[in-house]
Amino acid sequence: xxxxxxxxxxxxxxxxxxxxxxxxxxxxxxxxxxxxxxxxxxxxxxxxxxxxxxxxxxxxxxxxxxxxxxxxxxxxxxxxxxxxxxxxxxxxxxxxxxxxxxxxxxxxxxxxxxxxxxxxxxxxxxxxxxxxxxxxxxxxxxxxxxxxxxxxxxxxxxxxxxxxxxxxxxxxxxxxxxxxxxxxxxxxxxxxxxxxxxxxxxxxxxxxxxxxxxxxxxxxxxxxxxxxxxxxxxxxxxxxxxxxxxxxxxxxxxxxxxxxxxxxxxxxxxxxxxxxxxxxxxxxxxxxxxxxxxxxxxxxxxx
Numbered sequence: 115x116x117x118x119x120x121x122x123x124x125x126x127x128x129x130x131x132x133x134x135x136x137x138x139x140x141x142x143x144x145x146x147x148x149x150x151x152x153x154x155x156x157x158x159x160x161x162x163x164x165x166x167x168x169x170x171x172x173x174x175x176x177x178x179x180x181x182x183x184x185x186x187x188x189x190x191x192x193x194x195x196x197x198x199x200x201x202x203x204x205x206x207x208x209x210x211x212x213x214x215x216x217x218x219x220x221x222x223x224x225x226x227x228x229x230x231x232x233x234x235x236x237x238x239x240x241x242x243x244x245x246x247x248x249x250x251x252x253x254x255x256x257x258x259x260x261x262x263x264x265x266x267x268x269x270x271x272x273x274x275x276x277x278x279x280x281x282x283x284x285x286x287x288x289x290x291x292x293x294x295x296x297x298x299x300x301x302x303x304x305x306x307x308x309x310x311x312x313x314x315x316x317x318x319x320x321x322x323x324x325x326x327x328x329x330x331x332x333x334x335x336x337x338x339x340x341x342x343x344x345x346x347x348x349x350x351x352x353x354x355x356x357x358x359x360x361x362x363x364x365x366x367x368x369x370x371x372x373x374x375x376x377x378x379x380x381x382x383x384x385x386x387x388x389x390x391x392x393x394x395x396x397x398x399x400x401x402x403x404x405x406x407x408x409x410x411x412x413x414x415x416x417x
Contacts, residue, residue, distance in 0.1 A: 128190060131183075133146050133147055134158060134177075135183060135186075135190075140155055168180050196397065198396045199398075210241050211241070211257050211405065212243055214244075214251060215244060215245070216261075218347055218350065220242055222367070222370075231405070234408040243256060247316070247318060248318065249317050258393045258406065262319045262389050264386055272392040272393060274392040276388045277388070277391060277409060277414035278389050279385075282364070285362035285376040286376065287353060287356040287375070288374065289356050290358070294379075297377070302329075303330075305359060309357070310334075311357065312341065321387075350367075389414075391409050
């Protein structure tokens with residue numbers, strides 16, 4: 115019998131401790147592992163008894179790792195990552211790689227180059243999972259996900275790589291732009307007076323018209339009736355059809371603009387958010403590494 119098994123009779127306790135140490139909370143570990151908080155406490159305490167050391171310093175409403183706890187947590191992170199990587203390596207040929215992505219990003223940057231992405235994955239099948247709201251990713255049932263958010267905060271439990279920052283400008287069909295007298299030098303007030311195409315902002319981090327106008331100390335016109343669409347490809351279709359002005363993300367609409375399908379009709383606004391590719395916080399498999407590299411080259415800021 116290995117010494118580890120002799121000292122820690124239930125290896126699940128190591129996983130419970132690693133989760134609590136990584137998340138900094140027994141309650142958060144319970145949510146991640148689908149355990150009640152008292153069960154997490156029992157597992158951690160039993161591990162401390164088995165090892166004969168205190169792993170956490172406990173005080174009212176908070177816990178902090180001791181020096182022994184930090185050393186064990188760091189070692190477990192390396193060990194678990196190595197095990198997860200090995201499992202990925204021996205099973206990946208039988209798996210389908212799931213890439214979660216917003217519909218607009220997929221339509222403009224991934225679908226036109228699917229053959230290239232599939233070649234990067236080698237023998238693995240690819241499934242594109244088009245999600246509309248951030249909450250759909252809560253289950254984490256994907257290998258990697260393209261998402262928009264703050265690179266400073268990231269996403270708990272995930273590593274990420276920045277693709278390009280959020281820069282947003284108004285776009286319209288050339289016909290509508292000429293009809294309304296709009297071009298790239300138009301003022302935000304002139305843009306606001308045009309019919310605006312809105313995307314449902316619920317559970318979505320992308321910039322809205324309200325946020326774009328707010329950068330110029332403007333608000334949406336009160337009393338103006340709006341039509342709200344539930345995904346970005348539909349918004350772009352309506353803009354191409356000349357039914358209004360849409361927000362265009364630099365990184366997504368260049369081809370439509372360079373082809374003359376859409377034209378820029380106002381100034382660019384930047385936010386603190388970025389398009390990123392994220393994956394579960396562990397040593398990435400070869401497939402994840404390949405997809406991150408492909409996105410960076412073909413659908414990132416260096417295109």
